[in-house]
Amino acid sequence: MNKAILTINAGSSSIKFALFADNEVIPPKPEMVGQIDGIGAKPHLKARNAAGKVLDDSDLELADAPESQHRAALAFLVRWLHEHEAGWEIIGVGHRVVHGAQDYSHPIRLDDATVARLKTFIPLAPLHQPHNVAGIEAMREALPGIPQVACFDTAFHRTQPGVAQLFALPRHITAKGVRRYGFHGLSYEYIADVLPQHLDPARANGRVIVAHLGNGASMCAMLERRSQASTMGFTAVEGLMMGTRTGSLDPGVLLFLMDYGGMDVKALTRLLYKESGLLGVSGISQDMRELLASDKPEAAEAVDLFCYRIVREIGSLAAALGGLDALVFTGGIGEHAAPVRERVCAQLGWLGIEFDPAANAADAKVISTASSRTVAMVLPTNEEWMLARHTAELI
Ligand SMILES: Nc1ncnc2c1ncn2[C@@H]1O[C@H](COP(=O)(O)OP(=O)(O)O)[C@@H](O)[C@H]1O
Numbered sequence: 001m002n003k004a005i006l007t008i009n010a011g012s013s014s015i016k017f018a019l020f021a022d023n024e025v026i027p028p029k030p031e032m033v034g035q036i037d038g039i040g041a042k043p044h045l046k047a048r049n050a051a052g053k054v055l056d057d058s059d060l061e062l063a064d065a066p067e068s069q070h071r072a073a074l075a076f077l078v079r080w081l082h083e084h085e086a087g088w089e090i091i092g093v094g095h096r097v098v099h100g101a102q103d104y105s106h107p108i109r110l111d112d113a114t115v116a117r118l119k120t121f122i123p124l125a126p127l128h129q130p131h132n133v134a135g136i137e138a139m140r141e142a143l144p145g146i147p148q149v150a151c152f153d154t155a156f157h158r159t160q161p162g163v164a165q166l167f168a169l170p171r172h173i174t175a176k177g178v179r180r181y182g183f184h185g186l187s188y189e190y191i192a193d194v195l196p197q198h199l200d201p202a203r204a205n206g207r208v209i210v211a212h213l214g215n216g217a218s219m220c221a222m223l224e225r226r227s228q229a230s231t232m233g234f235t236a237v238e239g240l241m242m243g244t245r246t247g248s249l250d251p252g253v254l255l256f257l258m259d260y261g262g263m264d265v266k267a268l269t270r271l272l273y274k275e276s277g278l279l280g281v282s283g284i285s286q287d288m289r290e291l292l293a294s295d296k297p298e299a300a301e302a303v304d305l306f307c308y309r310i311v312r313e314i315g316s317l318a319a320a321l322g323g324l325d326a327l328v329f330t331g332g333i334g335e336h337a338a339p340v341r342e343r344v345c346a347q348l349g350w351l352g353i354e355f356d357p358a359a360n361a362a363d364a365k366v367i368s369t370a371s372s373r374t375v376a377m378v379l380p381t382n383e384e385w386m387l388a389r390h391t392a393e394l395i
């Protein structure tokens with residue numbers, strides 16, 4: 001049988017998985033990819049093999065209540081994999097784990113003690129960490145004895161200067177670990193890794209901002225391809241406006257809502273993570289495709305705010321870097337939503353970006369003109385490949 005590494009990215013409403021062949025090196029293209037999305041609402045499984053053949057595309061009947069559908073979906077996935085992994089021997093499983101706090105700046109092999117440690121970070125990432133841990137537990141149970149590895153979204157950002165990791169809080173609170181961590185690290189690590197293949201060395205190692213725009217969205221400022229600053233901080237709710245998350249919000253709003261709106265922690269968590277962002281402002285959808293296709297003014301306003309917040313934060317990150325040599329778009333929206341890239345880049349002439357609308361509309365790799373002082377480009381991310389590579393290294 002051929003050896004393979006399985007990767008699991010258990011998110012807030014989806015579980016993405018991929019199977020990579022492992023013969024000494026791991027090729028960037030998986031043998032099989034799939035995802036169960038719509039968890040908590042209308043779960044649906046889609047999977048295809050390396051040749052693009054659809055292996056499954058069906059709604060799942062998961063009887064459980066929405067809150068327990070994650071576990072049910074994982075159990076289903078384990079059964080499904082057993083039926084479809086014919087010819088592959090899984091020798092390791094790599095898990096994306098959103099929060100590694102201050103403890104982990106590198107991927108780790110998982111055991112009972114480390115899994116227990118990861119559970120203590122659940123309050124730091126309530127939308128992600130419980131699902132990440134559930135994925136680990138389900139896979140450890142389903143594949144006993146097979147090594148499992150955790151790769152952290154926060155790890156890439158541990159190179160940030162101290163000042164970029166601090167809140168203006170009293171020291172005893174900072175000492176409890178209330179500091180800025182940053183997320184989407186596997187995506188940034190991948191982009192940092194491939195940047196020299198796409199840019200001249202001076203630019204690739206220069207002042208680069210990467211905009212990871214997916215359901216969750218953040219940006220990272222890099223120098224010498226190492227993280228210097230990020231828009232996300234203590235939790236994955238800071239920074240940019242997202243699908244259903246507010247992004248940065250005047251903390252006074254929270255005090256007001258607690259004092260006069262009768263909202264408690266649970267209600268505020270729901271508001272900040274699930275009811276706001278593109279969904280909250282548009283009142284229509286969290287899905288950028290739907291908003292771009294809509295002619296409702298609320299949809300247009302949501303997209304306007306999304307782009308405006310990106311432009312504002314690019315200004316902030318460029319200030320931290322002392323200028324800008326390249327801007328990279330990635331993630332579902334960054335890779336596919338040309339109108340979003342256009343609105344952002346059109347407002348960045350002052351940072352040296354001379355935008356090329358035709359290249360952008362054609363989804364070209366470089367979307368700035370040949371004479372542009374700063375390069376703007378689109379690079380598809382590959383978090384799964386980073387997971388597989390780290391897992392292979394550690395086992
Ligand atoms: N062709 C497209 N045009 C505009 N937006 C798109 C397109 N394809 C995907 N998106 C958007 O990308 C977002 C999901 O990004 P993705 O990176 O897949 O999310 P996740 O954070 O779940 O990994 C959604 O808002 C979706 O509407």
Ligand SMILES: CC(=O)OP(=O)(O)O
Pocket residue numbers: 011012098128153183184214215216217236
């Ligand atoms: C950290 C984070 O926001 O992740 P995602 O984009 O998968 O929601």
Ligand SMILES: [Mg+2]
Pocket residue numbers: 214215216
């Ligand atoms: Mg994502």
